[in-house]
Amino acid sequence: MMGRLVFVTGAAGYVGSHCVLEFLVNGYDVIVIDNLVNCVITDGNELPESLIRVQHLTGKKIKQFIDGDLRDSHLLDSIFANNDIDVVIHFAGLKAVGESIDKPLLYYDNNIIGTINLLKTMKKYKVDKLVFSSSSTVYGEPEQLPITEHFPTGQNCTNPYGRTKYMLEEIMKDVCRASPDWSIISLRYFNPVGAHFSGDIGEQPNGEPKNLMPYITQVAVGVRQELKVFGNDYKTSDGTCIRDYLHIEDLAVGHLKAIDKIYNNNFPGFHAINLGTGRGYTVLEVIRAFEVATGVKVPYKIVGRRPGDACAVYADARLAQEVLEWKATRGLQDMCSSAWKWQQKNPNGYRSKINIVQILLSKL
C-alpha cells in the first residue's frame, strides 16, 4: 500500500496514536494534525510524546505533524493544497462526558465547527473518503440488547458530547446524499480500554480519570486510594452496570480494515458500523478480571449512581464482521494486563518527571 496517504486528525490522543501505529505498520503514509489539548510535547521535541513512541515502535516516520486546530480554515486549506490525501481519519474532538455537560458551547464549537471545516476543505480538494470516530453514546439508553446499527440514534443522548457525535453523523449523511461519490464509514466505539502490548503507549487521562479502566490502574499503582463503584442497584447479575469493553489494539485494527475497505472497494454512501465485542461485563466483573490478570487487589467502595449512566450497553458486532471482515480477538484479561503494563511503565503517563515538577510549580 505504498504511496497511500492518510490524513489523521487528533492523532496524538489515546485512540489516534494506537491507530497511527497500525496504519504505519501496514504501509500507509501518514500526516497528522493535533491541537495538543489532550497530549504533551516534552521539552525540545517536535512531536507529541505519544507519536515519538509510535515511531520508535514501528521504525517508521510520520510524514508530517501539524500542531493546529481544525477551526483554522487557512491551515486546513494549506494541508490539503500541499498533500495528495487519499483518506481522512477523523479523531479530533473533545470527549469528556461530564465536561460536555458543564461546557456545551465548547463542545459544539470544537467538535461541530471543526468537523464542518474539515468536510468543506475535503470537498474543495475533492477528497471524498472519510473514516469517522463515533461512539455508542449516539444510541443513548437502549430499549433492547444487543445494539445493532439500525437502532435509533440521537433520541436520548444523555450529554452534549454524545449529541455532537449524533449531529455529526447526521451532517455526514446529508453530505453523502448531496455527493453520492462520497464514502464515509462512521465507527461507533463501545468502550475502548487497554494499551499496546509494549506498554509504551496508552491512555493518559487529564487529571482525575473519568473512565473505569484508567481509574482502576491508578488505584492499583497507588496514585488513587480506592475506586468508587457508581451504583450496585441496577437490574444486572451483581447490580453494577454492564459495558462492552474493547481492546484498543482491536479497535485500531478495525480502523485499518475500514480504510482498506473504503480505499480498495467502491463503497459509496454513509455506513455506521459498531466496534464492540458483542459481550458485556459488569463493573465488578472487570475489577475481578483485573485482579486475576495482575495479581493486584483493587480496593473499592459502592457509592451512588452516576447521572446519565445506562444500565447495560453492548454491541451486536456482526455487521463489522460482514462488511469489514473484522472482529475483536483480545479478551478482558488481555485488556486488563495491557492497561496495567502501561500504567506500571508510565506512572505519570507521557509526562516526564520534569513536566510533573513544572505542572506542580505552575500551580503555586
Ligand code: WQD
Ligand atoms: C463504565 C462503567 C460507570 C468510573 C464513556 C463514554 C463513551 C466512551 C467511553 C468516548 C460505568 C462505571 C466508571 C468510575 C465506575 N468515551 N464507573 N467508577 O460511561 O460507559 O462511556 O467512556 O467515546 O462515549 O460515554 O465509560 O468507563 O466512564 O464507565 O463505577 O470511577 O464504569 O458507572 O458503568 P462509559 P466509563
